[in-house]
Amino acid sequence: MSVETLSSEEVRAALNAVERAHQKVSEEVPGSRSEEDDPQHWQDILEANAAAVLAELDHVALDEGYVVRYRFFERIKSEIRVRPFVARRTTDVELVRAALGWHPPPDSGSAAENLRTNRDAGLLYEHFTFTDSALGVLHYWLAMQEIWASAGWVHTRIVADQNHFAELVAGDDWQIEQSVESYQPVVMRGEQGAHLALLLYSPLERHSIGLQQIEIRPDKSIVFAAPIAVATGPRGYVG
Numbered sequence: 001m002s003v004e005t006l007s008s009e010e011v012r013a014a015l016n017a018v019e020r021a022h023q024k025v026s027e028e029v030p031g032s033r034s035e036e037d038d039p040q041h042w043q044d045i046l047e048a049n050a051a052a053v054l055a056e057l058d059h060v061a062l063d064e065g066y067v068v069r070y071r072f073f074e075r076i077k078s079e080i081r082v083r084p085f086v087a088r089r090t091t092d093v094e095l096v097r098a099a100l101g102w103h104p105p106p107d108s109g110s111a112a113e114n115l116r117t118n119r120d121a122g123l124l125y126e127h128f129t130f131t132d133s134a135l136g137v138l139h140y141w142l143a144m145q146e147i148w149a150s151a152g153w154v155h156t157r158i159v160a161d162q163n164h165f166a167e168l169v170a171g172d173d174w175q176i177e178q179s180v181e182s183y184q185p186v187v188m189r190g191e192q193g194a195h196l197a198l199l200l201y202s203p204l205e206r207h208s209i210g211l212q213q214i215e216i217r218p219d220k221s222i223v224f225a226a227p228i229a230v231a232t233g234p235r236g237y238v239g
Contacts, residue, residue, distance in 0.1 A: 001190035004134035008161040008184060014057065014135075014142055015158065021052035021146075039072035042080055046070045046149055050084070053146045059139035060130040065089055068124075068147055071097040079151040086127040105148040106222045125220035134187035137194045141214060144222055152204060155237070159199035159209060160184055165231075168201055168209065174233040178211070193217045199230060207233030 029048045050068035054060065062068070067089050073081040083100045087093045100123075124147075130140035145153045159165050162183050169176065185198035194216040201209045210227030217223065 001188050004187050004189075005182065006134050006138055006160070006185045006187065010135055011138070011158060011160040011185060014138055017056035017058075018053055018142060018146060021049065021056045024052045025049045037075060042072045042075075042082065043070045046082060046084070046147075049149070050147050053143055057139040057143050059133065059136040060128060060143045062086065063127045063129075066127050069093050069096070071100045071102075073102045078154075080149065082149065084147045084149075085123040105150040105153075107145065107148070107150050107152055107224050109224070109226070121219040121221045125222070128220060132189070134185075134189070137187045137189065137196055137216060138185065140216065140220070141196055141222065152202065155202055155204055157201045158185070159201050165199065165209070168207075169231045169233070171233065174207075174231055176231050177229045178231075180211075180230060191218075200227070203236045205236050207236050 025045065025048045029045050047068060047070055054062055054068075063086075065088055066086050069085055069087050071083045071085070073083070075081070081102050083102055085093075085096065085100065087096060125144075128140065128143070130136040159168065160183060165180070165183055168174075180199070183199060185196060187197075188195040196214045196216070198212060199209055200212045201207075208229065209231040211230050212227045213225040215223045215225070
């Protein structure tokens with residue numbers, strides 16, 4: 001199994017690509033508060049976002065002639081419950097939408113069991129390819145995070161260098177739980193898939209930085225391990 005470290009510059013470039021996609025969607029798909037409970041509104045925005053992100057992240061690709069579609073279920077406070085899937089661009093997907101049930105996204109902390117039984121590999125992951133490199137793994141994971149569009153991901157930030165980490169934990173109300181030898185994401189690749197380990201900052205419930213390990217299985221499905229607490233700070237936005 002090969003082990004590679006991604007540079008902070010590579011991470012920054014990938015995040016800038018995602019931000020360009022967000023900007024494009026905000027300019028091209030305007031919305032209003034009156035549409036916030038309209039399923040078609042969210043499906044249109046998320047489908048546009050998926051297409052824009054895939055156009056910007058050049059180490060991951062969707063099979064030619066296919067697009068990412070969504071089924072919207074409900075909005076609960078800041079959480080938008082949706083289910084992404086892939087279909088041919090010309091397919092009428094209303095019957096597919098009607099057949100889908102909701103389950104938590106992979107980063108919810110409760111999705112690992114769901115991945116053993118749901119059909120996400122066939123409905124979503126198997127239609128993607130990514131370059132056989134550490135950067136390809138990062139781009140694929142970022143694309144899937146954007147496509148699942150979880151409430152947690154909206155607020156999450158990747159910490160990829162020591163200066164960023166130091167800025168976040170500078171206050172007296174932060175406590176370091178674990179020492180960190182490297183702040184850059186690490187990718188392990190082998191015949192049984194890939195593993196990505198990186199530091200993620202979240203301001204929800206409690207400001208925190210955790211070492212998150214993600215498995216990308218041979219069928220390209222994604223499983224999150226329980227994060228390792230690296231630093232904890234003050235109370236966050238929720239809870």
